[in-house]
Amino acid sequence: MTTDLTRDYTFPLEQRPTLLWYHDHRMDFTAPAIWRGLAGLHIVRDDAEDALGLPAGPRELPLMITDRAFAADGSLDYPSLDPTLRERPGVREPYLAGVLGDVVLVNGAPWPVHEVDAARYRLRLLNASNARHYELEFTDGDGRTVDFVQIGADQGLLTAPAKLSALPVAPAERYDLVVDFSRFPVGTLVKLVNRVGSGRTRDVMAFRVARKATDDSRVPTRLSADLPNWQRSDAVRVRDFSFRAGRMGEDSTHGWLIGGKPFDPARSDVTVRLGDVEIWRLVADVHHPVHLHLTGFRILSRGTKDPLPHDGGLKDTISLRPGESAEIITRWEGYRGRYLFHCHNAEHEDMGMMANLQVT
Numbered sequence: 001m002t003t004d005l006t007r008d009y010t011f012p013l014e015q016r017p018t019l020l021w022y023h024d025h026r027m028d029f030t031a032p033a034i035w036r037g038l039a040g041l042h043i044v045r046d047d048a049e050d051a052l053g054l055p056a057g058p059r060e061l062p063l064m065i066t067d068r069a070f071a072a073d074g075s076l077d078y079p080s081l082d083p084t085l086r087e088r089p090g091v092r093e094p095y096l097a098g099v100l101g102d103v104v105l106v107n108g109a110p111w112p113v114h115e116v117d118a119a120r121y122r123l124r125l126l127n128a129s130n131a132r133h134y135e136l137e138f139t140d141g142d143g144r145t146v147d148f149v150q151i152g153a154d155q156g157l158l159t160a161p162a163k164l165s166a167l168p169v170a171p172a173e174r175y176d177l178v179v180d181f182s183r184f185p186v187g188t189l190v191k192l193v194n195r196v197g198s199g200r201t202r203d204v205m206a207f208r209v210a211r212k213a214t215d216d217s218r219v220p221t222r223l224s225a226d227l228p229n230w231q232r233s234d235a236v237r238v239r240d241f242s243f244r245a246g247r248m249g250e251d252s253t254h255g256w257l258i259g260g261k262p263f264d265p266a267r268s269d270v271t272v273r274l275g276d277v278e279i280w281r282l283v284a285d286v287h288h289p290v291h292l293h294l295t296g297f298r299i300l301s302r303g304t305k306d307p308l309p310h311d312g313g314l315k316d317t318i319s320l321r322p323g324e325s326a327e328i329i330t331r332w333e334g335y336r337g338r339y340l341f342h343c344h345n346a347e348h349e350d351m352g353m354m355a356n357l358q359v360t
């Protein structure tokens with residue numbers, strides 16, 4: 001017997017306008033739920049952003065990028081250890097690093113082609129894949145790489161636009177881009193490709209320039225004036241966290257650990273004070289997209305180097321690369337209580353890579 005349950009949740013949207021997403025977060029079984037589609041987009045807007053004159057209406061496209069695998073009968077294929085999704089979390093041995101699909105979907109459609117005017121478009125990207133990393137680029141009709149402009153990150157607009165030719169996107173990261181299709185002759189097929197994919201996973205989607213059109217949109221040189229700009233000297237504490245593979249549980253199975261420990265819902269891993277500015281040093285063994293709930297942070301450094309060109313703005317997910325350490329800085333503001341932070345490789349998350357943050 002099944003029972004339909006209804007709940008009403010009320011929460012204030014006291015945050016910068018941005019592209020958010022929501023998804024099922026049931027402990028130990030988040031990955032199969034996202035894989036089966038329990039995820040969606042949520043756009044927060046405000047008057048200041050609307051007044052900028054960015055491409056809008058049909059020229060603003062939210063793009064939710066995922067990879068999936070399908071069984072012969074067309075059903076979504078996921079290698080759960082426990083197909084009932086009740087007892088034993090995790091996936092079968094070959095998939096411990098994360099589940100990859102061989103079909104790329106954008107907004108649920110495999111490798112779509114979207115007709116566009118020869119005009120500027122605002123593309124609001126989410127990588128909603130469980131584990132796949134993309135390195136996106138746009139190519140023109142001759143296969144040449146085309147520049148584009150980044151205007152925003154996970155938590156809203158940048159201070160100023162940043163010109164890019166390629167964009168790595170880890171699971172759960174969002175990027176706000178403007179692409180100018182007026183540079184191409186009508187009829188051009190502009191491809192969005194993943195240059196770290198192989199075979200068909202190199203392809204993501206394409207845009208067919210269908211017609212000439214007028215365009216009164218603009219990309220202002222100043223996008224946002226209220227981006228937090230915490231300094232190292234503001235920080236009252238520096239904390240270190242490692243994100244590494246390890247053994248967990250009584251039977252010592254493979255897991256993914258933060259600071260050497262698998263997630264324990266009963267344990268507070270970190271207690272911070274509301275209003276404090278802290279620097280967190282994060283170190284990874286393999287790729288880990290580290291996500292903090294209800295907090296925006298800025299990226300201070302990657303190893304001994306400066307942040308990457310697309311690391312600007314306010315983030316809530318940082319893509320740690322293999323062997324990399326990075327520093328983030330944030331101020332705990334807004335809410336007291338207990339929040340999660342975790343790796344947003346959904347399989348890593350289900351296999352232990354999550355921790356509790358207590359704001360007092």
Ligand SMILES: [Cu+2]
Nearest residue numbers: 288343345348
């Ligand atoms: Cu991870």
